[in-house]
Amino acid sequence: MEFDYVIVGAGSAGCVLAARLSENASVSVCLLEAGPPDTHPLIHVPFGILWMMHSRRLNWRYYTAPQTHLHGRRLFWPRGKTLGGSSSSNAMCYTRGHPADYDAWRDLGNPGWGYADVLPYFKRAENRERGGDAYHGAGGPLNVASLRSPNPLALAFVEAAASAGYRRNDDFSGAEQEGVGLYEVTQIQGQRCSAARAYLRPATGRSNLRVITRAQATGVLFAGRRASEVAFLEGGTSRKVRARREVILCGGAINSPQLLLLSGVGPGVELQHLGIPVLRDLPGVGRNLQDHLDIILVQECKKPVSYGLTPVTAVRGLAEIVHYVVAKRGMYTTNAAEAGGFVKSGAREPWPDLQLHFTTAPLSNHGLDVKFLLQQGYSLHVCDLRPKSRGEIRLESRDPLAHPAIEPNYLDEPEDLEKLVAGFKAARRVLAAPAFDPYRGREIAPGPAVQSDDEIRDFIRCKAETIYHPVGTCRMGNDPQAVVDAELRVRGVEALRVVDASVMPLLVGGNTNAPTIMIAEKAADLIRSARI
Ligand SMILES: Cc1cc2nc3c(=O)[nH]c(=O)nc-3n(C[C@H](O)[C@H](O)[C@H](O)COP(=O)(O)OP(=O)(O)OC[C@H]3O[C@@H](n4cnc5c(N)ncnc54)[C@H](O)[C@@H]3O)c2cc1C
Numbered sequence: 001m002e003f004d005y006v007i008v009g010a011g012s013a014g015c016v017l018a019a020r021l022s023e024n025a026s027v028s029v030c031l032l033e034a035g036p037p038d039t040h041p042l043i044h045v046p047f048g049i050l051w052m053m054h055s056r057r058l059n060w061r062y063y064t065a066p067q068t069h070l071h072g073r074r075l076f077w078p079r080g081k082t083l084g085g086s087s088s089s090n091a092m093c094y095t096r097g098h099p100a101d102y103d104a105w106r107d108l109g110n111p112g113w114g115y116a117d118v119l120p121y122f123k124r125a126e127n128r129e130r131g132g133d134a135y136h137g138a139g140g141p142l143n144v145a146s147l148r149s150p151n152p153l154a155l156a157f158v159e160a161a162a163s164a165g166y167r168r169n170d171d172f173s174g175a176e177q178e179g180v181g182l183y184e185v186t187q188i189q190g191q192r193c194s195a196a197r198a199y200l201r202p203a204t205g206r207s208n209l210r211v212i213t214r215a216q217a218t219g220v221l222f223a224g225r226r227a228s229e230v231a232f233l234e235g236g237t238s239r240k241v242r243a244r245r246e247v248i249l250c251g252g253a254i255n256s257p258q259l260l261l262l263s264g265v266g267p268g269v270e271l272q273h274l275g276i277p278v279l280r281d282l283p284g285v286g287r288n289l290q291d292h293l294d295i296i297l298v299q300e301c302k303k304p305v306s307y308g309l310t311p312v313t314a315v316r317g318l319a320e321i322v323h324y325v326v327a328k329r330g331m332y333t334t335n336a337a338e339a340g341g342f343v344k345s346g347a348r349e350p351w352p353d354l355q356l357h358f359t360t361a362p363l364s365n366h367g368l369d370v371k372f373l374l375q376q377g378y379s380l381h382v383c384d385l386r387p388k389s390r391g392e393i394r395l396e397s398r399d400p401l402a403h404p405a406i407e408p409n410y411l412d413e414p415e416d417l418e419k420l421v422a423g424f425k426a427a428r429r430v431l432a433a434p435a436f437d438p439y440r441g442r443e444i445a446p447g448p449a450v451q452s453d454d455e456i457r458d459f460i461r462c463k464a465e466t467i468y469h470p471v472g473t474c475r476m477g478n479d480p481q482a483v484v485d486a487e488l489r490v491r492g493v494e495a496l497r498v499v500d501a502s503v504m505p506l507l508v509g510g511n512t513n514a515p516t517i518m519i520a521e522k523a524a525d526l527i528r529s530a531r532i
Pocket residue numbers: 008009010011012013014032033034035053078079080081082083084085086087089090091092093094095215216217218250251252253255256259467468469470500501502511512513514516
């Protein structure tokens with residue numbers, strides 16, 4: 001098999017690239033995806049996120065290494081494993097981060113990645129149902145909708161946060177990010193709009209695009225220093241596909257560095273230790289891992305309006321099936337995190353440094369603490385948007401099917417803990433505001449016993465979890481630790497790029513799906529304009 005471009009991973013970035021590159025009928029594109037096709041109906045029903053996050057077939061279900069600063073806990077890290085990747089299992093919140101995030105990327109030695117440079121790519125990707133303007137696109141593949149049936153609790157959250165002193169904002173990607181409101185969501189007609197739905201589905205009929213599912217890449221093969229082939233396993237059989245022009249890794253922040261390391265591109269000493277021949281000593285591969293660490297306050301709800309799994313919700317759920325099937329409205333359109341926003345931990349912060357996600361169910365540990373879910377309740381998440389701690393992805397073996405070691409090193413920098421303490425207090429203030437009076441029962445987590453700063457710190461160490469935004473492990477830049485340059489080419493080799501969340505040099509202050517799609521939109525232009 002031979003194609004012009006071979007793309008590894010059909011996630012948020014891979015779907016964009018496959019669709020954009022194959023727009024040119026004279027080039028051929030092969031897209032390899034480890035997971036199966038996205039045919040399961042629960043992928044497309046927004047409420048299905050509760051199941052998608054835990055699916056053994058459609059999720060990688062990673063666990064981190066034991067976390068020193070979180071009482072030795074190993075944290076659950078779900079990542080999507082189907083067409084659409086994590087965009088087929090995420091919470092669908094459409095946000096972009098702050099303009100200053102992209103200016104910081106540019107200032108770190110990445111020309112072309114400042115906010116003014118990337119805004120056109122956010123717009124090109126987007127079809128905002130409310131219409132385009134200076135900040136938003138209309139007519140792009142990714143549908144961005146308002147929630148069709150917001151839960152009354154989400155509306156109460158917005159009132160509560162406003163009365164606690166936070167400004168209202170109905171467009172977090174517009175002129176000003178700061179404020180609280182309902183999230184806009186990547187949905188279309190009440191269904192999930194994953195990158196596969198947005199980009200791949202319209203491109204399916206193209207004769208120059210071949211999508212191979214259940215095909216896990218196991219290594220990039222080189223002719224000299226030039227990436228020439230990708231080895232993969234399909235149904236237990238080893239196969240190879242040749243790339244005439246380029247190999248493009250879109251496996252995400254865990255798998256792209258893993259594949260580079262397996263292919264001999266990474267820290268030389270570590271590779272030698274594992275017996276992997278070193279093709280290119282690139283010390284930054286897998287390093288610079290950043291993620292949003294999150295804590296959740298959970299409140300009992302006195303009225304049966306939440307999506308806690310109680311008999312009342314079950315009865316309502318049955319009735320709502322018809323509503324969803326016929327009108328694509330109602331509780332099954334919930335993205336779980338219906339409301340939230342971007343706030344400052346202190347008046348001196350130049351821009352929001354905390355993000356709130358309000359969920360209309362009593363959640364703990366990604367829904368894995370089932371006893372929490374079996375009651376009426378609601379939850380307020382808070383995360384530190386720009387943590388200082390840095391972690392890494394490491395190989396533990398040469399087996400391409402083994403999970404790599406994930407060491408986020410959460411709270412390694414003490415400042416990160418203090419930021420979460422400030423966030424905890426802000427969240428508690430919001431939950432105590434009058435708008436919640438009709439709903440508020442007892443505080444389930446952490447509970448009234450947790451009051452002092454030390455008690456809050458211990459609660460954070462006991463309960464903090466990821467809010468699913470790992471990035472940075474194939475960082476772009478122009479220094480010796482950088483993995484790719486500003487055109488996303490892997491440094492020191494030829495015909496190999498990385499295009500996904502792993503190239504972000506710094507984590508953005510917001511959710512990471514739209515930023516990853518933006519990266520791939522820009523990469524498509526970089527690749528198309530490259531001299532062959
Ligand atoms: C539960 C959850 C909730 C989230 N909520 C939100 C949200 O509300 N809003 C938001 O903006 N972001 C959210 N995110 C984050 C966002 O979805 C991700 O940052 C984004 O999808 C990352 O895109 P990616 O292309 O880098 O990787 P992915 O989308 O993860 O794609 C990687 C793809 O590569 C495939 N792959 C990996 N290795 C191989 C291999 N060796 N061979 C072949 N294929 C391979 C994978 O199966 C996957 O399909 C959430 C993520 C999760 C997991």
